[in-house]
Amino acid sequence: MRNPSPAPAPGSAVAWKAKVTPCCSKVGLKRGPWTPEEDEVLSSFIRREGEGKWRTLPKRAGLLRCGKSCRLRWMNYLRPSVKRGQIAPDEEDLILRLHRLLGNRWSLIAGRLPGRTDNEIKNYWNTHLSKKLISQGIDPRTHKPLNTDKPSSSLERDNNALASHVPATSLNPNANPNPNIQFQNACSSLGNENDGTNFNVHNPYDNYHYFDGSTLNHGGGWPSFDGPMVRGLPNSHVAGEAVEIGDVNFCTDDLFSSFLNSLINDEVLQQEPVNNGSICNSEQGIDLAAPPSDPLASEVLAFGNRAFWEPAFMCSTVFNEENYSVQPTNHMNN
DNA sequence: AAGCCTTCCAACCGCGTTTCT
DNA sequence: GAGAAACGCGGTTGGAAGGCT
Numbered sequence: 001m002r003n004p005s006p007a008p009a010p011g012s013a014v015a016w017k018a019k020v021t022p023c024c025s026k027v028g029l030k031r032g033p034w035t036p037e038e039d040e041v042l043s044s045f046i047r048r049e050g051e052g053k054w055r056t057l058p059k060r061a062g063l064l065r066c067g068k069s070c071r072l073r074w075m076n077y078l079r080p081s082v083k084r085g086q087i088a089p090d091e092e093d094l095i096l097r098l099h100r101l102l103g104n105r106w107s108l109i110a111g112r113l114p115g116r117t118d119n120e121i122k123n124y125w126n127t128h129l130s131k132k133l134i135s136q137g138i139d140p141r142t143h144k145p146l147n148t149d150k151p152s153s154s155l156e157r158d159n160n161a162l163a164s165h166v167p168a169t170s171l172n173p174n175a176n177p178n179p180n181i182q183f184q185n186a187c188s189s190l191g192n193e194n195d196g197t198n199f200n201v202h203n204p205y206d207n208y209h210y211f212d213g214s215t216l217n218h219g220g221g222w223p224s225f226d227g228p229m230v231r232g233l234p235n236s237h238v239a240g241e242a243v244e245i246g247d248v249n250f251c252t253d254d255l256f257s258s259f260l261n262s263l264i265n266d267e268v269l270q271q272e273p274v275n276n277g278s279i280c281n282s283e284q285g286i287d288l289a290a291p292p293s294d295p296l297a298s299e300v301l302a303f304g305n306r307a308f309w310e311p312a313f314m315c316s317t318v319f320n321e322e323n324y325s326v327q328p329t330n331h332m333n334n
Numbered sequence: 335a336a337g338c339c340t341t342c343c344a345a346c347c348g349c350g351t352t353t354c355t
Numbered sequence: 356g357a358g359a360a361a362c363g364c365g366g367t368t369g370g371a372a373g374g375c376t
Contacts, residue, residue, distance in 0.1 A: 033344070033370095055361060071362080072345065107364060122365075123343050339375075346368075354360070 030064045034073050038063060042070055043078050076117045083115025087124050095121060096129060100143045 030038075045061035051074065053060075054067035063070060076082070087095070091113055098109045106118035106125075113121065130140035139146050 031346080053361085067361085068347090068363095069345075075363095076344075104365065118364075119344075126366095127342055337376090339373105341373080342371090344368100344370095347366085348364105349366105350362105350364085352360100352362075355358090 028064055029058075029066055031069070034077075038065070039073070039078055042074060046074060046078075072119075076119045081115055082117060087116075087120075087128075091116065092124075092129065095125065096133075099125065099129075099140075103141075 034042075041061055041063055045057070045063075049057075049060070054071040057063075057067055057070050058065045061070075065073075094113060095109060098112060102108050104122075104125075106122045110116050110118040110121050125140075133140040133143070134146070137146050138144065
């Protein structure tokens with residue numbers, strides 16, 4: 001499908017394997033590429049009735065598709081906001097930066113690229129960018145040089161040991177490539193004395209929060225905080241440490257958006273190495289072994305920790321979605 | 335011209351999380 | 356609180372199209 005068309009040529013009703021699946025197991029449900037007619041039916045139905053209730057949508061719309069298939073088609077192709085065409089160089093650059101920060105969190109990355117879908121970005125990454133990085137001698141997963149993969153910390157050793165005993169696919173494929181970062185340091189960087197968002201950390205190097213292997217999860221899940229999550233916001237504890245939400249205003253849209261923008265900004269990511277030159281090459285990823293002395297650098301480093309950055313990221317990206325129904329709790333106003 | 339190989343990407347699958355009952 | 360249903364995400368698949376021999 002070099003030149004993706006709105007739909008496959010009629011008649012090319014391609015021989016998708018007629019596997020029985022939980023989702024489309026009902027006899028008579030169609031699979032494979034969508035026809036223009038189906039697209040039209042789905043589009044006009046959603047324009048009329050709105051998105052959602054995907055499970056029942058096909059029936060209501062008169063489509064012989066499963067809900068999942070309808071949702072996918074709408075999200076990835078039919079939505080008016082979907083931008084088509086080549087990924088621009090600046091978009092490519094942004095994808096690279098975001099991937100370095102987030103790993104394979106395609107939906108989060110897509111959230112920062114208006115009009116692009118997670119599927120599109122994922123495909124672009126797999127077909128273009130990962131190869132590009134490999135050709136430059138950079139591991140596309142870690143954004144570090146390909147053959148200098150020596151474990152430098154016990155955590156890394158542990159993770160490597162784990163990886164050697166577990167099939168690759170059962171490890172969290174989304175794990176952030178930069179695991180060794182402290183949570184509180186991030187907070188101290190983010191906080192602001194004047195607006196009450198001060199995280200008040202005396203010595204940011206006292207409380208490293210390593211992500212141990214047990215918190216790895218799979219799929220689109222969230223990291224395993226030992227407290228309930230409210231759409232990505234840790235409730236009261238993070239990784240067992242007392243980070244009282246009541247005391248810290250975890251993040252706000254504005255705060256986080258500007259923070260994120262700073263992360264994807266050249267000046268921040270291309271920061272020169274700090275401290276004893278302990279590895280910090282902007283082209284090859286950020287080394288997290290040594291505590292940073294530069295506040296900006298520490299923001300970047302701290303953001304590499306899923307225990308912090310993922311919930312925070314949700315504040316900025318997901319909650320900014322127009323149609324998102326759940327708003328984050330504003331602890332400042334409570 | 336024909337056959338094989340490679341690239342691309344739409345669509346599927348399985349699973350985790352969230353919401354509903 | 357438990358179980359079921361719905362939703363959303365990331366990984367994978369496989370057919371079409373283009374390139375190569």
